[in-house]
Amino acid sequence: MPTGGHRLTTPKGTRTQFTIGLALPLLALALVVVVDLVTSQGQHFDRLLVIGPALAAVTWNVRGTVAIGLLAMVLRLALALAQGDPAQDILAAEAVLAAVIAAAVWVSRVRARYEQDMREVTAVAEVVQRVLLRPLAPRLGRVELHLLYLAAAAKARIGGDFYEAVRVPGAVRVMLGDVQGKGLGAVESASVLLGSYRGAVTDAPDLPALADRLEEGLERYGTWDPESDVTERFATVLLLELPDDEDVVRLLSLGHPAPLLQHGGRVRPVELTDPSLPVNLAGLCTSRHRVEQAPFGPGDRLLLFTDGVSETRDKAGVFYPLEDRLRGWADVPADRVLPLLQDDLAAYGADGLDDDVAALLLVRPPEPAAGPPAAGAAAQG
Numbered sequence: 551m552p553t554g555g556h557r558l559t560t561p562k563g564t565r566t567q568f569t570i571g572l573a574l575p576l577l578a579l580a581l582v583v584v585v586d587l588v589t590s591q592g593q594h595f596d597r598l599l600v601i602g603p604a605l606a607a608v609t610w611n612v613r614g615t616v617a618i619g620l621l622a623m624v625l626r627l628a629l630a631l632a633q634g635d636p637a638q639d640i641l642a643a644e645a646v647l648a649a650v651i652a653a654a655v656w657v658s659r660v661r662a663r664y665e666q667d668m669r670e671v672t673a674v675a676e677v678v679q680r681v682l683l684r685p686l687a688p689r690l691g692r693v694e695l696h697l698l699y700l701a702a703a704a705k706a707r708i709g710g711d712f713y714e715a716v717r718v719p720g721a722v723r724v725m726l727g728d729v730q731g732k733g734l735g736a737v738e739s740a741s742v743l744l745g746s747y748r749g750a751v752t753d754a755p756d757l758p759a760l761a762d763r764l765e766e767g768l769e770r771y772g773t774w775d776p777e778s779d780v781t782e783r784f785a786t787v788l789l790l791e792l793p794d795d796e797d798v799v800r801l802l803s804l805g806h807p808a809p810l811l812q813h814g815g816r817v818r819p820v821e822l823t824d825p826s827l828p829v830n831l832a833g834l835c836t837s838r839h840r841v842e843q844a845p846f847g848p849g850d851r852l853l854l855f856t857d858g859v860s861e862t863r864d865k866a867g868v869f870y871p872l873e874d875r876l877r878g879w880a881d882v883p884a885d886r887v888l889p890l891l892q893d894d895l896a897a898y899g900a901d902g903l904d905d906d907v908a909a910l911l912l913v914r915p916p917e918p919a920a921g922p923p924a925a926g927a928a929a930q931g
Contacts, residue, residue: 812880
């Protein structure tokens with residue numbers, strides 16, 4: 551089945567680490583008690599019971615931290631009585647342990663508030679993501695869509711790469727782009743371009759008109775908000791149109807890398823003879839947008855990507871061999887290609903994935919084979 555949306559999953563390693571973190575304070579208490587019991591009478595390890603509440607503050611909530619702290623005090627008292635410690639020493643040790651527990655409870659409370667704030671921020675980020683970078687429909691018209699999107703910033707859901715695919719009368723129009731730079735400024739620019747695209751995609755008569763609307767959108771936003779750095783950034787954009795009644799794809803590149811077309815076992819870049827300048831750089835020269843056309847028939851695949859894919863380097867500084875990889879995956883089901891690409895990029899990069907990554911695989915499914923004529927039709931013939 552086609553895959554159009556983001557894959558946002560909690561890594562298994564994170565869940566395992568959290569489970570170990572919950573068990574660690576109890577294990578520490580048990581270990582201290584065992585060591586204290588098996589050592590000689592003159593050696594005391596019960597003071598190390600402070601480790602329990604200290605560790606609990608890292609993963610347990612306030613009540614759990616208090617409970618583990620009280621358990622540590624009870625164990626400390628039992629060990630001290632068993633060893634015949636003076637009452638004065640017992641009270642002093644319990645007072646120290648109580649102070650450590652109080653500090654651990656405070657740390658646990660602060661951590662819990664921070665985690666709640668992070669959950670709220672993450673929830674807001676997920677809403678913003680759904681608004682700006684909506685999951686794509688798995689199929690539009692005669693085209694299947696498979697998406698890979700990864701933001702470079704740690705814990706971020708949105709970066710400077712952006713995409714959209716819309717069904718318009720008689721065709722499907724697709725956009726993939728990459729804003730210069732990273733961070734919130736790049737996200738702001740991407741949101742402006744997405745808004746301009748969505749406002750014009752159904753009304754623009756052709757791709758050049760749609761490209762002009764993107765340029766106008768950035769200029770207009772700059773006049774509305776002069777303090778924004780949107781006008782200081784440029785973006786490379788690839789615009790596509792896939793008509794319903796023709797086995798072709800029309801492309802207009804605004805400084806964006808050419809997509810890779812797979813036909814059977816052959817993979818080649820789509821030839822872009824005269825790409826336009828990136829968005830927000832068109833004022834550097836006067837040029838007319840040129841629309842290219844390439845065959846795109848049943849069974850063909852077209853991979854659109856940003857430079858986070860093509861410019862990933864290994865330790866020797868060699869760029870990622872995307873064309874060779876795609877050729878090797880020619881027989882892989884379409885819904886498995888982008889997961890393979892993600893894993894391969896992470897393994898290939900010297901520092902993992904250190905840039906925003908967006909890749910969109912468009913597939914023209916094979917036409918269903920014509921079945922035998924119906925019995926009634928054969929009789930009429």
